[in-house]
Amino acid sequence: MARLHEYQGKNLLRQAGVGVPAGKVVKSAEDAVSTVSDLGESVVLKAQVWTTSRAAQGGIRFADGPEDVAPIARELLGLKLGGFPVDRLLVEQKVEIAREMFLSIYVDDSVSRPVLLFAPIGGSGIEEILGSSPDKVVRRELSMLKSFRGHEARSIVRQAGFRGKRLLAVSSVLVKAVKLFRSCEARSLEINPLVETRDGRVLALDCRIAVDDYAVFRHPELGIEIARELSRPPSRLDRIAYDVEKNDYRGTFYFIEFDDDDDRPRIAFHGAGGGGSMMSMDAAKNEGFCLANFTDTSGNPPASKVYRAARIMLAQSNIVGYFGSGSGVASQEQYNSARGLVKAFLETPLTVPAVVRLGGNCEDEAVELLEVYTSHLPVPVEGYKSDDSAAECAQRLRELVDHPDRWPLPGPKPRENEAELVVNYGFDTVTGGRVDFDHDRCFRCPEAVCITACRPGILTLVDGVPRLKITPREAARGKCTECLACEQECFFRGENAVCITLPIPGLDT
Amino acid sequence: MSILVDEKTRVLVQGITGREGRVRTRLMLDYGTHVLCGTTPGKGGGEVHGLPVYDTVEEAVEFHGAFDASVIYVPAPLVKEAALEAIAAGVRLLVLVPDRVPIHDVLEIAEEARQVGAEFIGPNTLGVLSPGKAVLGMMGGRADAARRWFLPGRVGVCSRSGGITSAIGYYLSKKGIGLSTMVHVGGDAVVGFSHPSALQAFEADPDTDVIVMFGEIGTSQEERAAKLMANGTVTKPVVAFIGGASAQKGTRFSHAGAIVEGDRGSHESKVQALSEAGACVVSKFDDLPTAVQAVVDAL
Numbered sequence: 026m027a028r029l030h031e032y033q034g035k036n037l038l039r040q041a042g043v044g045v046p047a048g049k050v051v052k053s054a055e056d057a058v059s060t061v062s063d064l065g066e067s068v069v070l071k072a073q074v075w076t077t078s079r080a081a082q083g084g085i086r087f088a089d090g091p092e093d094v095a096p097i098a099r100e101l102l103g104l105k106l107g108g109f110p111v112d113r114l115l116v117e118q119k120v121e122i123a124r125e126m127f128l129s130i131y132v133d134d135s136v137s138r139p140v141l142l143f144a145p146i147g148g149s150g151i152e153e154i155l156g157s158s159p160d161k162v163v164r165r166e167l168s169m170l171k172s173f174r175g176h177e178a179r180s181i182v183r184q185a186g187f188r189g190k191r192l193l194a195v196s197s198v199l200v201k202a203v204k205l206f207r208s209c210e211a212r213s214l215e216i217n218p219l220v221e222t223r224d225g226r227v228l229a230l231d232c233r234i235a236v237d238d239y240a241v242f243r244h245p246e247l248g249i250e251i252a253r254e255l256s257r258p259p260s261r262l263d264r265i266a267y268d269v270e271k272n273d274y275r276g277t278f279y280f281i282e283f284d285d286d287d288d289r290p291r292i293a294f295h296g297a298g299g300g301g302s303m304m305s306m307d308a309a310k311n312e313g314f315c316l317a318n319f320t321d322t323s324g325n326p327p328a329s330k331v332y333r334a335a336r337i338m339l340a341q342s343n344i345v346g347y348f349g350s351g352s353g354v355a356s357q358e359q360y361n362s363a364r365g366l367v368k369a370f371l372e373t374p375l376t377v378p379a380v381v382r383l384g385g386n387c388e389d390e391a392v393e394l395l396e397v398y399t400s401h402l403p404v405p406v407e408g409y410k411s412d413d414s415a416a417e418c419a420q421r422l423r424e425l426v427d428h429p430d431r432w433p434l435p436g437p438k439p440r441e442n443e444a445e446l447v448v449n450y451g452f453d454t455v456t457g458g459r460v461d462f463d464h465d466r467c468f469r470c471p472e473a474v475c476i477t478a479c480r481p482g483i484l485t486l487v488d489g490v491p492r493l494k495i496t497p498r499e500a501a502r503g504k505c506t507e508c509l510a511c512e513q514e515c516f517f518r519g520e521n522a523v524c525i526t527l528p529i530p531g532l533d534t
Numbered sequence: 535m536s537i538l539v540d541e542k543t544r545v546l547v548q549g550i551t552g553r554e555g556r557v558r559t560r561l562m563l564d565y566g567t568h569v570l571c572g573t574t575p576g577k578g579g580g581e582v583h584g585l586p587v588y589d590t591v592e593e594a595v596e597f598h599g600a601f602d603a604s605v606i607y608v609p610a611p612l613v614k615e616a617a618l619e620a621i622a623a624g625v626r627l628l629v630l631v632p633d634r635v636p637i638h639d640v641l642e643i644a645e646e647a648r649q650v651g652a653e654f655i656g657p658n659t660l661g662v663l664s665p666g667k668a669v670l671g672m673m674g675g676r677a678d679a680a681r682r683w684f685l686p687g688r689v690g691v692c693s694r695s696g697g698i699t700s701a702i703g704y705y706l707s708k709k710g711i712g713l714s715t716m717v718h719v720g721g722d723a724v725v726g727f728s729h730p731s732a733l734q735a736f737e738a739d740p741d742t743d744v745i746v747m748f749g750e751i752g753t754s755q756e757e758r759a760a761k762l763m764a765n766g767t768v769t770k771p772v773v774a775f776i777g778g779a780s781a782q783k784g785t786r787f788s789h790a791g792a793i794v795e796g797d798r799g800s801h802e803s804k805v806q807a808l809s810e811a812g813a814c815v816v817s818k819f820d821d822l823p824t825a826v827q828a829v830v831d832a833l
């Protein structure tokens with residue numbers, strides 16, 4: 026869930042017509058001081074970070090006058106709360122609270138509907154209070170097909186004990202909040218506390234909105250950079266990986282770097298499919314490994330996506346092993362994963378042992394590709410199939426990591442072509458990559474394995490050299506699936522005449 | 535019998551002309567699924583694997599009569615439109631294969647489906663397979679693999695992970711334990727046909743004796759399933775495994791559904807609820823086949 030900061034949520038509330046205290050977002054103590062002229066002497070400074078119990082951690086402070094604001098702002102801006110460095114503050118006018126309320130709207134999976142909760146009490150610790158006295162909360166399931174009506178809101182607020190003008194003021198907040206929940210496609214929207222001020226206004230004093238990750242694409246106005254919930258700011262590799270995923274709709278690639286670093290051996294973890302990945306992570310942890318990251322490539326991704334995933338993972342520091350493991354019985358054709366890994370392992374090149382469980386469709390071909398094409402590397406690369414369990418594979422990796430003396434000897438180096446590739450033919454691919462050929466080498470090539478290796482069958486021999494059967498435009502629009510077969514087969518069985526370049530913005534520069 | 539699908543189920547494929555639609559229609563046909571045609575707005579009049587393609591579901595119904603099920607392969611942002619079209623045309627079982635369908639779209643589909651009594655599997659599902667009969671979706675990937683991996687029998691499987699659905703089917707079959715139906719309920723936070731729905735369907739199926747369930751952290755599905763066992767709605771033996779034991783609270787992995795919010799949906803709460811309701815919950819996935827064998831032997 027993509028969470029919004031308090032100030033972002035409040036901006037949305039304000040636009041939706043819900044009252045919020047006058048306030049400003051600042052990034053420095055000087056700016057904090059200058060707000061006092063607009064907001065008055067008594068203000069509250071609130072650290073804008075995603076963490077629960079901000080107040081208890083000292084992230085919310087009151088100040089009186091400019092001399093008071095500066096040191097407090099400086100102090101807050103130096104803090105780190107729940108893993109997040111505080112880089113901005115919301116400075117708000119202090120309000121006199123007459124009464125606190127609680128409002129929450131969230132997607133409830135057990136009824137497949139949005140649910141609204143409203144309570145005539147609110148503030149910190151409200152979850153516990155409501156948990157022990159559920160009769161204080163009014164709960165309503167909302168319709169997705171009809172809009173939420175004023176009379177429904179009034180009924181809820183009346184049930185919570187409100188009458189007259191106050192009923193009217195509070196129920197109008199409910200209607201606006203539900204409208205906002207729908208329009209920004211939130212998974213949850215919580216206002217706690219919603220307050221009545223001494224001077225009779227109804228204001229949202231805090232606001233937490235989490236937007237559905239899958240809907241972020243149709244809400245550019247929210248300015249969400251990474252549609253994911255992270256427990257810390259995104260790392261450089263997190264961002265690079267997110268861009269790869271955004272620019273390639275085929276299959277799913279998910280990556281987060283972990284920051285738990287201890288003295289256990291750190292490995293790169295490459296899962297496939299959510300369930301199998303979680304199980305494989307457990308297996309790796311049982312072997313005493315510390316995971317540098319969590320990666321998942323699944324949903325039938327092309328070889329190029331697996332390649333980019335592996336490259337990003339191998340850019341992590343202090344890795345002693347590479348563990349790939351999914352469910353063990355994948356419906357997707359596993360040679361795509363194998364080819365992606367081979368390209369990444371050869372180009373990086375790999376310096377740590379790798380154990381990869383490739384069970385599933387075409388697993389024999391996949392394991393053979395992986396092992397044969399990396400056999401000349403100085404580190405072992407082992408492929409496993411559906412009959413090998415995740416636990417056994419994790420154990421095997423542990424053995425390889427602990428005992429370099431037991432590594433099998435590398436195979437013979439493939440025949441290298443010393444000379445530079447002279448590119449004289451090529452075409453673009455769907456993710457901004459290039460497939461380039463040196464046709465002069467093709468004249469010496471007896472078998473032209475690239476033609477038969479190309480799964481989508483878009484290559485053909487014209488005057489003895491491979492060319493596209495289709496237009497370059499069609500190739501660039503996805504007919505070239507970036508399966509990497511032409512490059513690898515030509516490298517090992519042809520004249521090393523193909524070079525596929527798949528840029529990963531931010532990684533190589 | 536089996537649940538949800540068999541060789542007589544009359545099937546339509548929405549989005550049949552796309553990359554995935556084409557490939558998985560091949561799988562379904564080769565496996566023996568009774569696929570009659572497909573639709574893609576704007577591509578009416580064409581053909582895929584010898585099947586006619588129509589612009590609308592309505593038109594497909596005019597030519598072929600009513601359908602029992604529609605398998606949907608359109609891009610995620612268009613899934614809602616496709617699903618509502620199928621429901622409007624009278625289809626009562628939908629399989630929503632795509633990943634990343636916005637949650638508010640799913641809620642809308644759910645509400646319309648509820649109003650007319652339609653059922654949907656997914657989104658983000660590999661689908662459902664009744665061994666030796668038919669498959670909806672992409673479970674098994676290829677017909678020859680699906681035939682080799684999954685044997686017919688009397689154990690029902692439901693799972694929140696697609697890969698694990700296949701893995702359970704494969705490891706059980708390898709042990710000689712056959713399957714009535716395997717259903718991947720989908721990895722998302724809100725799904726249509728959920729674990730509780732699956733348990734009730736297996737309970738009502740005279741050809742299912744034992745139910746195997748793969749749960750995960752997040753959502754309330756396993757807790758609700760446990761409730762059905764505890765109150766006597768589900769009486770058949772259930773063997774379960776819950777994934778995500780070592781996942782941190784609040785961290786979301788690739789399954790959108792696998793997020794623990796507060797204390798809801800944690801690993802412990804699920805294991806406890808299911809154990810108390812009388813399920814056999816194994817703590818290691820690799821122990822699952824042996825545990826199922828023991829339950830089958832004790833019948």
Ligand code: SF4
Nearest residue numbers: 467470475515519520
């Ligand atoms: S295999 Fe390589 S050298 Fe041979 S024709 Fe193809 S690209 Fe040229």
Ligand code: SF4
Nearest residue numbers: 479505506508509511
């Ligand atoms: S040209 Fe063919 S073989 Fe080469 S990457 Fe593209 S699809 Fe694969």
